[in-house]
Amino acid sequence: MESVPKISSALIDNSVFQRLNLVEGALDIRSISWGDQQHKLPVAGYQRKRLRQGEDVWLRDEINALPTIIKLTQESRLRLCTYSEIRHEALRGSAGLVNTKGHLGNSLRLDEIQSAVDRSFFQKMQLSEFIKKETFIEFCKVLNTGHLRELEQQVPDYWAKLPDLTKTSLKAIERFQQLLACLPEAHYRDVFHLWTAEVNGLDFFLVLDNKFIRALTESTKIELPTLPALPTTMLQKMGVKGRVPLPIDDDRFYHRFE
DSSP states (O other): OOOOOOOEEEEEOHHHHGGGBOEEEEEEEEEEEETTEEEEEEEEEEEEOOOOTTOOTHHHHHHHTHHHHHHHHHTTSEEEEEOHHHHHHHTTSOOOSTTSTTBTTTTOOOEEOOOSSOGGGTOOSOHHHHTSHHHHHHHHHHHHHTGGGGHHHHOHHHHHHSOHHHHHHHHTTHHHHHHHTTSOGGGHHHHHHHHHHHHTTOSEEEOOOHHHHHHHHTSOOOOOSSEEEOHHHHHHHTTOOOOOOOSSOTTOOEETTO
């Protein structure tokens, strides 16, 4: 009897999700005949994004791996997930040129998971303030004190209203504190994402941040049930060798509705 291939699972960070949009707006100058005259007119369209100044060449290899990842989700070999905090982060960015052949996320379905700790029970404010990175970091600092798990004894009625996973995570807050100790404050949000992926039993936290990954996998000996990984690393761990080609060419101009 043939064995059923394991379905891997990953939480996709916004640093990866934003790269699913492979294209940026562009103008092409076209000549149009009008009577006996030639006129040059700009035509709106799109082309493949160029790496910004300061971005490393390694990033291009990671972006080139994304079509393969999307294909794996379509084949039910990979389950990609998101949750509230990552969706909040996305509110501060741009969706890019959706509904073009250069946006890999057009047909992507993401499974929803629960936040390790639902901070909407603890931070009451306008959404514009709630989604700020600084607000999230302040909450991580509060979690790091361990005081919130004392709510079970101090305010039992309020504790009873919390989601089950939030209560479980607060009772085991030492794990989050252990992860936070490995990284500076600027990475607290990513640590929270990794923790959320871990308590949901996911295999990978898919992220495009070499410093974050190295700090956890090379600089420490901390156990990582959920591996923070670049796209190429995740494919390697899954045993995927081939690559699905990009749906667009590097140097071609595409009409807006092409």
